[in-house]
Amino acid sequence: MNRTVYQEPRTFLKYDDQHIIGYLNEEVVENYVVPDNDTEENAEPVVWPTAYAYTGTETDGGTIMPCTDLNNYGEVANAIIRSRYSVSQELAIQRHAINGDYAEAGQEYEDYNDWCQQAVATAKRWVLGQ
Numbered sequence: 001m002n003r004t005v006y007q008e009p010r011t012f013l014k015y016d017d018q019h020i021i022g023y024l025n026e027e028v029v030e031n032y033v034v035p036d037n038d039t040e041e042n043a044e045p046v047v048w049p050t051a052y053a054y055t056g057t058e059t060d061g062g063t064i065m066p067c068t069d070l071n072n073y074g075e076v077a078n079a080i081i082r083s084r085y086s087v088s089q090e091l092a093i094q095r096h097a098i099n100g101d102y103a104e105a106g107q108e109y110e111d112y113n114d115w116c117q118q119a120v121a122t123a124k125r126w127v128l129g130q
Helices: 073-082 087-098 102-128
Strands: 002-006 012-016 019-022 027-033 047-056 063-066
Touching (some): 019 073, 063 073, 073 102
Antiparallel strands (some): 002 047, 012 019, 027 047
């Protein structure tokens, strides 16, 4: 995974006809000191009052996800969910919960459900501005 820090918050962009690149796992960083980039030895460090860090599979901190309709928050939410859980993983987690294996896989289900709720909230924010 790659982590990249930006001065402005990022959302998602069209990557190609079949994919988006989304900036997930946002971390707000207060008083971020920009790493040394060929500055003079005695120069004051550059500090951003607020910075935004993203962790993803790409070098820019983004994650490429299958999605063809950037205007459909349901499809964007599904793309975010799939960035962490495949369909078969999702079904297995749900089967464990339905079959009463929840006690054994309770944390797994809670983590999955939290991720799904975050995915929907993120997609609504990105697509609908909510």
